[in-house]
Amino acid sequence: MGLHTPSAPTVPTSSRGVTLVRRGLSQGLALVLSDILSAGLCFGIGHFLLGLFGIAGARKETLAIWLCVWLAWRFYQGLYPGYGRSPQTELRLHTVSTIQVMLVQLAGALALERLTISVSGVVVVWLLILLMALPLRYGTRELLVRSGNFGRPISIIGAGQTATLIIAHLQAHPAFGLNPLAAYDDNPALHGNELHGVPVLGPIEQALTDPLTEQALISIPGARAEVQQKLVNTVYAAFPVTWVIPDLFGVPNQALELHNIGTMATLEIRNNLRSQRARAVKRSIDLLMSVVGTIAIFPILLLIAVTIKLDSPGPAMYRARRLGRNGKLFDCFKFRSMYRDADVRLKGVLDADPVLRAEFEATHKIKDDPRVTRVGSFLRKTSLDEFPQLLNVIMGQMSLVGPRPIVEAEVVKYGAVYGVYRQVRPGITGYWQVSGRSDTSYRERVNMDNFYITNWTPWLDIVILMQTIRVVLIGEGAY
Template sequence: MNTVLKDTATCRPWLMPLMLVSSDVVAVVLTGMACVLVRYVFGGGFGLSLYFKLWPLLLGFPVSYAATRSYKILTPPPIEFKRCTLGTCFMFLFLAAITFWLRSADAYSRIILFFFCLLLVFTVPLGRRICRKYFSHMPGWKLPAVIYGNNEIARSMVRNLQEHSYLGLEPVALVYDNTAGARISYLGVPICDRNSLTKLPQQNCPAYFIVAEPNFTLNQYRNILKMGHEHFAKTVIAPDIFRQANMWADVVDINGTLGLETGQKLTAPLPQFYKRTTDILGALVGVVVLFPVFLLLALLIRLDSPGPVFYRQTRIGRNGEPFKLWKFRTMVKDADAVFRKHLDADLELKAQWDSKQKLRYDPRITHIGKQLRKASIDELPQLINVFMGDMSLVGPRPIVESEIKKYSNKFELYSKVSPGMTGLWQISGRSSTSYKRRVDLDVYYIRNWSFWFDLYILTRTPGAVFKCNGAC
């Protein structure tokens, strides 16, 4: 078992936090400099040295992020986004208090401080994402993880950790009770028996022990956790029952007995009120700001091909009620007939449609329609649906009636909320993902909804659209 844990020389538990702290400092410095210089160029009557004297305070941002546990491993992105935002807000409250106590508040521009705070909400998470993308494959970035279990949950844990290096863990062993006749490895990860746990060498490198076994009795859990606590820095329990929980679940103490408190936030009245209020305000602002763009696109569509500017299609909304979804027309006249003709003539095209309900190269799409779809601009009129209450800014995909059967028993949960203009499916590969994966993403979003999750998806949507994942 001496080969299970990574060698201490290649394990650097400080590397990932250090790189994330560096990313945060760079984001804070560049954002601050940009805000100050832009204000200075556009008539700011102040000396640049006034703001450069504040540079020592910028180092307080990583301290504030650390206080909100923003550097914790295995933190879901929406929760990390929330913690970073809270850390930014706490630091600005501190800066406001410092300038007030020093009687120098009037010397600093409120516009600069406001936009500095606002932009950091986006630049800090963006900087972290770039940092993980380019540095998560560095030797020493990931901590070793030993996974206990002989089931699909354990194997999927191995796959997830290998495919998503940014999580910061590397599976180094798969352990379960009886390895007789089993393979010696799974996806390159050695398979060991339970007795090997007691033979782990003592090393300075902290390792994670992940228990992914849903069929244990209480005594079995006690024994394996005791063994894990003796040999590992951290222990994670991941039984199958937690798949019904969500990332916002809380640990509660019931007179000495620990429990996991979870709930369905999105279907509760008060969260629905908050979400609906946000949708109305967002739709109003969007329509007013984009109205000139709407007029220009309407002209281009009419010049490109004969037919109406808008296209309305029946989709399934909340409570299973149908509604008319608004889009800019991107297809030729008599598109359905053209579509069926091409499907009958091309079996490969038909198989692609049957699998994903989308086509990468659709013969029905007009020249201007192709450009509109590439950037998802054709979906902007859905702001009308959002304002009318048929849709939400963020939510599951709006589906047609023929897709209901593909949701199976998950449709009941799907129908409890309004579909969205954007959603988790759009920032996770869009039409390049399989249909089953898209259904799972819709269900995951509904179970894990929060204001922060919506804000996280909204901030990621422009990047997903710009990359044209599966839509180009």
């Protein structure tokens, strides 16, 4: 790699560092104010709701004290401003911190104040905060992002394929809070190039002797161990904060925990699929949400069924044979979105257009599909055709969140990944559906399914469910 390490790399003191500190403080303060506002709103709503039933609400003086405890605990968790937190990690920290403070307040109050505390008032307020604080935080952060006032600039060490992927992801997800400013690489052929608009300024030594940022991300996972060690230690000495992408591609990364054995760093990798407790939580969420959801939208289901029958002849629903957990076949319910002679229509179009045939063979989907009815096009765009699969969830054949259901012919395309795929129930929605849907290649879909299964946690499920609402509302990638 040709890395030349300076004898004493240092970050020069300048007004830039002071500006970044102030910027971080202002961003963190905005999120603190967001949490305070959400707590105030929840207190008012809770007080109003309890008043309707003649129940005493929580005392605002006591709640103010515990609100300070909650804010301090979230500050300790790194949520202000919370750079580098994945959505599922942020959700987990928010949920855990809120429930912990609620339980501690209840325990402390009952021990000291005995029956003078309004248990209902405390519980209602904190549960409202649990539901409302995170969306309000998202909204505040979105405003900061749109105004260009969120995140820290970061230098990318290495300008290869990994760096290209990392920069693209960070730019597509500005809420992550790491904004690539410049890249460095010891390959002279890369100097002067750009990676998604980020310039490759020069060799790695330039980043160490004249750092432009307070943070650096090392994206050279393929380097030899001794080179990687030297690089990490050198960059670590030059930058206050260093991120490292290790050579662990394909290894589950949502279940990693760092430990030390003596002076050696070790990684604990937990197989969440083996956790009976986590699986029980997933199944409980599936049953609760699918039963309640089916009852709530039953009139909509009837309306859709009638509309389908009026639009084209044929049944309102159909059964599609799909592979489920442990490779068992099951009937996947869907609203009919195609004509009864769909196969004949498709064959005619594919025989006449080799380009469309190649597209269909690669992805099993085509835009402007001749098989799809007028109502069916709307159902697919809004994903309403998937609603009958709530019955599959109740029957235990599917999950609300999981890898996409596949047919037997697709097993060969999954290859070795199918051994992982068959461990879980397929889902109505999943990582693929909220990450581009039909705009992704088949290989990307397989990789997304593999990532979801090997990195599955209940928190990831909840995040995907929330993102599904956004994707359905805007019709992103659906056809």
